[in-house]
Amino acid sequence: MARTKSQVIVVTSGKGGVGKTTTTANIGVGLSQLNKRVVLIDTDIGLRNLDVVLGLENRIVYDLVDVVSGKCKVRQALIKDKRFEGLYLIPAAQTKDKDAVSVEQMKALCDELKNEFDFVIIDCPAGIEQGFKNAIAGADKALVVTTPEVSAVRDADRIIGLLEANEIDEHYLIINRVRQDMVKRGDMMNMDDIIEILNIDLIGVIPDDESIIVSTNKGEPAVVNNKSNAGQAYRNITGRINGDNIPLMDLDSSNGLLKKIKNMFSKK
């Protein structure tokens, strides 16, 4: 039986290295923490990374290409994350050709997974070639990740144009790696600047945070770390995806004493 509100969300950016995979991992874990059934699909064939960010790299048997080519059943390729109830991963193939997956195959896979999961979240490769076309093929919505740099914003604009051309009209912006100290002295575009340029709805702003690198080192997404500012930003985004009304994070006070005191009282 199809779940009534199942959604396929693609996480994309155009430019590489802006945080697509980290975002996919954190949102996936975050949604599972809200008791949702979530499957993450890594579509970056040849450059697989979502497995290692999630700490599931040792559990891979089958991959995306095996699934779409019919070499295994979907069920066999789903890696269950033992730490987070309801979270599953379909890893990308590491050794196969980029064109080993087609748009039709991805659409069919997304439709099948919608029957089983509340959220299907697709980690898109960088670029606008076949891998991008595959990643967006079955998507209902898109999250466009950018950083406050001219190159990333320019590529985000191109991606937004391509999403609209492919009739994915529900798309939201995530601004990653914001350095509030640089914003304050006028050396980094702020969120209003970027929204004005791209003319797109914002779903969250993530501060530049060392804890992301530490969490990637360990294979434990920062969204479950109550002390991480970026983790808090991801929890907020996750809540908004889930339909909750959560105000934007105040980046000015995210390192301040007041925030720390607030955190002490807000812990579960």
Place this chain on the structure above:
Amino acid sequence: MLDLSKLFGKKKASKDLAKERLQLVLVHDRANVSPEFLESIKDEIMKVLEKYMDIDEENGLDIHITTAKSEDGDFQVPALTASIPIKKVKSRN
């Protein structure tokens, strides 16, 4: 130590430079016009205009895509800007 940049007036914030450069480059990206495309527009415009006037094609003829404020003033929108020097308007009989 004396800060020279302060002495000669405040420097523009680098983020404003980033924003301006982005807005300009995105107008071109979004318009998606190739030089060939622009050339064919130019040829068509010239064909029409030449019915009515003599154009000085050697001096200062310029047709290109640029930016303008939208009507509500909120957004930069692409605009076709043409500078077409006229030698003589043809008499209409």
